[in-house]
Amino acid sequence: MCGVIGIYGNKEVATELWLGLISLQHRGQDTAGIITYKDRRFHLRKGKGTVQSFFTSKDWNILKGKIGIGHVRYPTIGGGDPEDAQPFYTNSPFGIAIAHNGNVINYQELKELLVRERRRHINTSNDVEVILNLLASELGRARQSSLLQNGVNTIFEAVKRVMEMVNGSYSCVCFIAGQGLLAFRDPHGIKPLKFGWKGKNFCFASESVALDTLGYREMRDVEPGEAVFIDLNREVSSKVIKKLAPRHCIFEYIYFARPDSIIDGVWVYEARFRLGEELARRVKARGIKPDVVMPVPDTARTTALSLAQALGVPYREGLIKNRYIGRTFIMPRDSRKIVQHKLNPVRCEIEGKRVLLVDDSIVRGSTSRAIISLVRKAGARAIYFASSSAPLKHPCFYGIDMQTRQEFMARNKRVNEIQNEIGADELVYQSIEGMLRAIKPSSPQSGISGRQSSSYCTACFNGDYPTRINPEEIARIEKERIEL
Template sequence: MCGIIGIKGNDEVAKELFVGLLALQHRGQNAAGISTYDGERFYYKKDTGLVSRVLSEEYLRRLHGSIGIGHVRYPTIGSGGEEDAQPFLINSPVGMAMVHNGNIVNYFELRRTLEKRRYLNSFCDVEVLLNIFAENFDKDPFKATEKIMDITNGGYSVIAIVSGLGLFAFRDPNAIRPFIFGRRGENYIFASESVVLQILDYKVIKDLEPGEGILIDENGKVTQRIIKKGAPRHCIFEYIYFARPESFLDGLSVYQKRLNLGKELSKETQRQGVKPDVVVPIPDTSRPTAIALAEELDVPYREGLIKNRYILRTFIMSTDEERAMYIKYKLNPLVSELRGKKVLLVDDSIVRGTTSRQIVRVVRNAGAKEIYFAISAPPIRNPCYYGIDMQTRSELIAREKSVEEIREVLKADALIYQTLDGLTRAIGKESFCRACFDGDYPTKIKGKEMLEIEEKRKKVTRKKTAGADLFDV
């Protein structure tokens, strides 16, 4: 999961890129970077860490130019180190800089071929995309991208600066990762989420179509083309968890979809005969879902867990005790709202179950009489290979265990998952990827590709968190 932004303006764009990246910080806290171009040379600054740490005032003043791109990173492939931070730059056949959000499924195969003739410095898949783009570039970015779309398999939204040409963006043929295009006067913007356009006062022009490329040349002329047509399969998980609630993705309100998830979840809660005294969200993503669920059940909605947003995942958690302490520091119970009550906790998803189990323990210790756990998403049974770090097959708790067995692991009094039908009614089916729930991947993935991605992911995950669910708290 990453966030990207690109602006073609008339004046310096570094500060706008910086503000845009702050609005996308939720999509990746591992690294950040900006590259700009002033018509003569490229400037860049990238490093591991949050946007505000990497891009100080001093650095922003040095990033000159009216064209620029920016990136926040959550590593899905690569070490997560400084060498994998984006943007990536190249100076042949012309100067180019590139950022992307997504994941290339056949990355290792492409890398092996490329390495025979080019030197690669990282394990970041945008470096491979940039090299293929550069090798096939002969004044026409659409043709170079046609080659990328012909030989790559995956989900990707990409923005590039090409010297002497302008700002160029493209989205994969299934439009898996979100990508929006907007305008403010003579300035143009591309971004992962509409919230960036809203904050920077840009008007939405459109979401990029599947397989579409858009070029804004140095004079501001816009050229749009469908490079490779495909059926849309937008990531449904963006609506459940990743995107900010203010965003509209492919025309749909994330907040409204989360409310819908709560309404659907109430049906399953009632079907199971669960009758809570209070509905409590696990902050922050599940709030709208919990609000709608409480309304439908006609039960009070309360904040029962207060999140300390200044604690970041900066330390390695290798033991159960360390993980328990992390949750304790991060989520503090509001005892007055929990003690002696039958509490229905609402969360967006369960990956390994490690975090959920700790949360149940925290709420139990706060004196809750009974604890029920409701999940916005259906059981996650398959990893994502399109840019979301969802562990490996063997680590997904719902792959091997039944719902009842998971409830026992969590030590909850009831476990209520969203059903696939409920998910379909809440968000939709036809134009969405929901492979992590139903295994129906939008592109064909070879067993070897799955293994290579998972092998690499295991190593990265061990290094990053050593055991906690990656996107729970």
């Protein structure tokens, strides 16, 4: 999971990129980076840490230019070493800088092709370097005269070749020296990418929240398989290059994205609200009667609110989060101790009550177990646990840190076994159908056109992957994850 941003503004863009990245910080806290372009040179600062901890005021003297790209990263391919931080750039055949969100499944095969047949050098284990070198190689094959006379078509042709070769998810933002700002999204549109403009200033970002906070009121999604190019005269060209059935990541709505973002026609907040209504039906059907509904902060808050409303039960904040500790799910392994430091129970709301806890998901189960134990020690009479999402059973190969089958508690266990293992008195999961009903186009008043519920990737719940998954690649990725 990563966040990207690219801006072509009418003044220095470094601080706008920085502010945009802070809005996207929830998408990755491992590394941060910004690259800008001025005086025929790239200016780059990237490394370990959050946006606020990594950059200093001195960086604004380095990061000069009206065009730039930014990135926040949580590692997928590669172990999160400083040299794996994005953006990346190459000087050959001419300057290209890139940042992406996603994961290249056939990384190894493409790396070998680039090294063996295209005489490209791959320096890191970051999959974006493969996309960068494929793009550079394809642009290098086009004659220089063709690029000068017919820039955008030549660039779109190169992107088409990249799309034909890369298997996986990728929402990319690039700058091509002497040409302009380019963004493209994989043919299924698995990871989000938004395009915004104010007059002749342009911005691409992973989520609409970054555009909102920077004042880009006009916006649209980059379509699946679409490339958008802004040349140095600020003329916009776009083309759907290779479109397949949309398969947007459903987990963006449940967990990753900020609730104030709108992704592919669906408000994340509304989706989470409806997830609560769906859960309420399942809680009622099980005859569960809590005294109080409490979210596990922060992602499940909206879902818990609507669930409480639908049950006619008070909603209470019974777990207070230390906001200076990062999101458990995207922190390094063994989260048990982190949970203890991160969440503190409000005893006066818990003592003697039947508490219905709501969380977005159960992955390995260790976090849920630690939270239930915390609430039980705070004096709860009974603890019911509801998951906003269906049981997670299958690895994600599209950029999320859950890539080995062994990681999933629900893979080989029944619901009552999971219930016992996490220590809940009752456990209620959302159904896949409930998720699809909840994550539907936004209300007509929002003025946003939506999509069919069948347009989502639900692979981590049902194993229905949007792209070809080669068993050897699965084994390699799983081995890599285990060794990390």
